[in-house]
Amino acid sequence: MTTIDNSRPGAAMGDGLPAPVRLGGEGARTIRAGFIPLVDAAVLIVAAELGFARKEGLTLDLVKDVSWANVRDRLAFRQFDIAHMLSPMPVAAMLGLGSNPSPTIAPFSLGRGGNAITLSNRLFARMQEEGALGEVEDALAHARALAAVLARMRQSGEAAPRLGVTYPFSSHNYEVRYWLAAGGIDPDRDVKLVVVPPPLTSDALAAGAIDGFCVGAPWNMVASERGLGRIVAAKQDIWPLAPEKVIGMRPEWAESNAETVSRLLLALDQAARWCDEPDNRGTLAELLAAPRYIGAPIEIIRRVLAGEFAIDAAGNRRVIDDYFVFHRDHANYPRPGQALWIYSQMARWGQVRLSPEMQALAAAAYRPDLYRHALGEAAAPAAPAIRVEGERPGERFMDGHVFDPADIGAYVRTFPVRALAESVSVEQEG
């Protein structure tokens, strides 16, 4: 078990400068990094391709993988040193959830944004028939309209629609559940959540195997441009500050390669700044579109990066500001408060029981101490790592709830739609 150790040298350095990286010591290093072909692997890819890693004396050896389960296992079994991971994966790993939990920490977040929810044209047409959909894109109105359609489907004995997510411990799973529940839909009763690999979502929608999905970029836009579906909500609509992907590593590896970790974070920080520059987005799109990375049409990647959404095949467009934030506003800072929000959603849906011990484990999955050590106090936000979320303008949850990590049990109980009540009861320690 890993706890946040503020007594570590450098962790408490208040001089606002990065800790000096000693050369020699661990020497020039090759880091094997697993990734899944998605736009949010951009920072890792840019660090490897554009010399940011080399500048820090590192070689980033990127290995493309096909499933999150593989990424998790290959990291656990030391085939990877670090990996591009879903933000809930280190939290699940620390809580002992899933079929191969192995301690994993996240000292760096790869940014915000990128997810969206797409429904089939057929389902969306029925939502329009139910009425009350205005001209303005409104994720909550969409969820409520879907609730009305589902009620009608139940009355007439139609099978519940199947919605695809990517992994049981994914931002997508919690976001689509949040969106459904905000509209009054019980994700475990009123729809059927299934797992579909993101590159297959368009085909699955076309074949009628699923009726909608929540995945990362560029797959929502691929489906809408093919005329297969309608984008009804983006990650920004649900909670603009929701973490997306992180860099995961084994705590014991981070400990015995402290210098390498610091250099890696410096390289990733530089790469993230580069990715945020509007002038670099064209080059970035070109790099990501290559077959060895995402292998999707460059035009789509370019528009996805700009947040220019074709929401349907009829040419309706929506521009989402900050659809991808790679660095700005402390997007790379791994806030334990985010890990706790993920933990609250795991409890809400019955994946984990709440206890003070589990809460400490969840928070320890994110390691701002390593981030501060590598990049300096000045790089970290002034706000406390654990704070009340959803109060400030531009940071609100779609249903107006406010997350207070001080009482997660109470927070989960404020949701009218949640899993069985006993799974959210607070267990006493021991």
Added chain:
Amino acid sequence: MTHRDLTILVIDENAIRASIIEEGLHEAGHRKVTVIHEVQGVARAIDTLRPDVIVIDIENPNRDMMEHLFQLTRTVGRPIAMFVDRSDTASIEAAVEAGVSAYVVDGLKKERVKPILDMAVSRFNAFSRLQRELADAKSALEERKVIERAKGILMKMRGLSEDEAFALLRQTAMNEKKKMSEIAQSVVTAAGLLM
């Protein structure tokens, strides 16, 4: 209970490799073996078969779907763990290297499961070896063909005998530190441009 036949499910999109593994399991005396090539129906198969061991190709993107299923089965008290013995890093590495991943019902004795995984690993490796040999044989055949064509071109254009043409190709390859097939390919390409 301890000597009840284990129910084994093999999920592999490669039908040939799956049948090689199935055969190995039968040879080892396992009778309750089911093979699925397509991912459609995996959920139903797991539900009805209740397998003790699942062997799945590591390159199968539908592993994430399995994780989802196990998350559901966990709630009905059927936890499934990955690999037999976390401390046995050599076996784990061999499995991942070979491209095998496996799920095992928690609580099964590892002496019962390890031979199954070892067998799957060796059969996966044997299959890759076969594929490699096949690819090698194909490229050897291609190389021989191109050398024959280059010889023919040299004999015709420079009036050489077959032995002389062959010797010229070999000498050039040695001088240029290249493979004979590469030199032969250049001859064929050049001839195509010149004629």
